[in-house]
Amino acid sequence: MLHLLVIGASQGIGLETVKTALAAGHRVRAFARSAERISLSDENLERFTGNAVNASDIAAALEGVDAVVQALGVPVRDLLGPVRLFSDATNVLVPAMEKAGVRRLVAVTGFGAGDSREAMGTLQRLPFRLVFGRAYDDKDVQEMRIRKSDLDWTLVRPGILTNGAATDRFQVLDEPSSWRNGMIARADVAKFAVQQVEGGSYVRRAVVLVG
Template identity: 80%
Template sequence: MAHILVVGASQGIGFETVKAALAAGHRVRAFARSAAGIPLTDANLERFGGDALSAADVEAALNGVECVVQTLGVPLRDLLGPVRLFSDATNRLVPAMEKAGVRRLLAVTGFGAGDSRDSIGLLQRVPFRLVFGRAYDDKDAQEMRIRKSGLDWTLVRPGVLTGGAATGRYRILDEPSSWRNGLISRADVADFIVRQLEQSAYVRKAVVLVA
């Protein structure tokens, strides 16, 4: 079983990943500013309060872990202004991982980031850019920094996120010609992530996940 650092562990895909990883028997260090409030009880869970934008916090959180899951998000209200969280946090995480010798990174970005932007349908492009443009420009920078690293990375690009339990019935689209948008639950994204912790099929690849 692996010792995992989940960055952004208190909510969304990060929280679902913590639950799924614990259920699979992994040791989990749950990193978030509000980590103390994570409502889970498990002997393999370590709550680690810290700021993803603090190099010192990130370096401390990496001590002793074998792989990192990066799941960051910004509130809808912040999408109207400049967004730098994704790239700034990654610019701290990647060098810290390289320094610590932690090679495996699964980073959640989203369908429409990087070279998957060209796969957005014509009718979706204008509203997508209006609402998410600033965030996805920053996700582009995030992905670029990860690709330039020497890490064993996987870029995880889910479609439109929904609630609900994991079904295990989702598609892993790893060829650009197959990329498309669609719905997928946060729990199913977490299921994919946890399955990749001990696999190498998608190392140094970007995948789109849809149901």
């Protein structure tokens, strides 16, 4: 049994990661500003209300955990303005983990972040940049900060996210020449994240996930 901290745990991939980790028998500290709204019931679940850019909240949340899954998201309405959540939260998390001696970090970003942007075709890249450009510029900074750390990190870049149950048929594209976009269930991304903290083979590597 591991003790996991999931940041961004109230919805999306974060919530699916909480569910997957609990189903696997792990203890989970579910960190979110609205953690009290998480409607799951499990003796191994701890709801932790906090702000991902608050250093005191993050330091407290790291106490006693073995690994961290960072699965932050921003509302669609915030994509039209400046986006700083991903980099600001990571600039708090990374030194806090180093200080606390928590080494394992699985960070969910997205296809199009970092060097995976080069794998996008021109027709896909233009509308992508128009809608998600500010967020992914910030994810670039997030990934760069993680890469510069001494942590045992994995960068997880899912393609187009869908709802529904895990399929277990997702593909892990670990070579830049194989990177491409594609659809994948949030539950499958969560399953991969939990597999990685359990003893994954992609430490200090970036991968693209598609269905």
